[in-house]
Amino acid sequence: MSALTEILADWMPGQRWFGSKGREWAGVTEEGFFLDQSDPALSVHRVRVSYTDGATETYLVPLSWRNAPAEELSSAFVGAVPSASGSNYAYDAMRDRDATVPWLTHLVAASTVGPMHFHPAGVAYIPEGVPGDIISGEQSNTSLVYGESAILKLFRRLEPGLNPDVEIHDALRQADNQHIAPLLGHIEIDEPGQEPSTVAMLQTFVANASDGWRLATSSVRDLYAEADLHADEVGGDFAGESERLGEATASVHTDLARVLPTETADRDWYTAVAEQMGARLEAALAIVPGLTEHAEALRALYAAVATTDEPVVRQRVHGDLHLGQVLRTTTGWIVLDFEGEPARPLASRRELDTPLRDVAGMLRSFDYASRHMLVEQPEDQQRAYRAHEWAERNREAFCAGYSAASGITLSSESALLRAFEADKAVYECVYEARNRPNWLMIPLSSLSRLTAGD
Incomplete structure (x- = not known):
């Protein structure tokens, strides 16, 4: 194992974007090339990790290189590699501003550098x-903002095939959809004997926008502060925004169905969906004992999916839609991150699905926004009532906006929609049990509603 490989093996598990923390490694290999050899030099490395369970993953690691330690980059230090003249000091290139310029330089030039290919969209100015300045707090990817005009998202975990975020943004750009940040270009890297992997994408940066989750939770706080007012009487009422968000979501779904393939669901699809939901429930029961009281009702809810006659036209969807994936600008809502759930294989994220999955994800997000403050005061019945009132008002507004814009009526009686919500809540139960046990009350209380049919 080379010195650099050893350094990367020590450094990677501590990074936020490394998705297999705690997993036992069986081996690691690394291959890289220089993307730019000015000062600092910029190299790009593919690090392939194999695990004792037989699985493998490939991560993309850009490094900047300096001849002497840079104190201002101490938090980005990766390690020192011995050389004939002393040592070369490696830093996380995404946090070294001096090393961020070449990405866009090559994109403008439509360069090919080693196995990497740069594809500008050719529709707008690239700065x-x-x-670029790094955005903190991201989990599976790393993003750089260039001035106030562009944002580059680097996909850390590589898989052969076009990333859905690029594919769907490109399709919606061609459809002239007004609810996305336009795609400016993307970058690929060759994979021997397979499709190229998507390395990164560049989009228009949406400046002066407000995060949907923050706007929604601010509305909830306003409601909690007004003990004698209902949700529709508070100055921070969010229902109008929820309705417009429903319209924006429907617009995205409509355009995706217009420009990308669709397929009418057959009985095998309904059966497969029901079986997948049931399997996730059985696995979750072993992790979350509190799910047991809902198990029988959930099994019945999922069984109804297999026999429902609700029509479904399968199409491309967002795949991981919630309030944290939308921005409110002065002109309307923008939908972000069409990557889907990053933990799922890329091929499954590109499969045709029902828009109801996205709708269910947003409805679950309204429940979370309304109830997250109850975690601090779980016995406060007045707050619990007001949380329920806020969630129902905004869920109904979102569905009304979606139905009006799409022509598809979203009904609380839909066995499919209720099952998708419940399936998402089961997933949330597992996540909370593992990461935030005091938040487990949120999805569990939702399951009480969903299984009771209220």
Whole structure:
């Protein structure tokens, strides 16, 4: 094992974007090339990790190289590699502003550098020569903002095939959809004997926008502060925004169905969906004992999916839609991150699905926004009532906006929609049990509603 491979093996498990923390490694290999050899030099490395369970993953690691330690980059230090003249000091290139310029330089030039290919969309200005600033707090990817005009998202875990985020943004750009940040270009890297992997994408940066989750939770706080007012009487009422968000979501779904393939669901699809939901429930029961009281009702809810006659036209969807994936600008809602659930294989994220999965994800997000403050005061019945009132008002508004824009009526009686919500809540139960046990009350209380038919 080379010195650099050893350094990367020590450094990677501590990074937020490394998705297999705690998993036992069986081996690691690394291959890289220089993307830019100015000062600092910029290299790009594919690190392939194999695990004792037989699985493998490939991660993309850009490094910047300096001849002497850079104190201002101490938090980005990866390690020192011995050389004939002393040592070369490697840093996380995404946090080294001096090393962020070449990405856009090559994109403007439509370069090919080693196995990497740069594809500008050719539709708008790309800010060449401007350094990028990293966005903190991201989990599976790393993003750089260039001035106030562009944002580059680097996909850390590589899989052969076009990333859905690029594919869907490109399709919606061609459809002239007004609810996305336009795609400016993307970057691929060759994979021997397979499709290229998507390395990164560049989009228009949406400046002066407000995060949907923050707007929604601010509305909830306003409601809690007004003990004698109902949700529709509070100055921070969010229902109008929820309705417009429903319209925006329907617009995205409609355009995706217009420009990308669709397929009418057959009985085998309904059966497969029901079986998948049931399997996830059985696995979750072993992790979350509190699910047991809902198990019988959930099994019945999922069984109804297999026999329902609700029509479904399968199409491309967002795949992981919630309030944290939308921005409110001065002109309307923008939908972000069409990557889907990053933990799922890329091929499954590109499969045709029902828009109801996205709708269910947003409805679950309204429940979370309304109830997250109850975690601090779980016995406060007045707050619990007001949380329920806020969630129902905004869920209904979202569905009304979606139905009006799409022509598809969203009904609380839909066995499919209720099952998708319940399936999402089961997933949330597992996540909360593992990561935030005091939040487990949120999805569990939702399951009481969903299984009771209220």
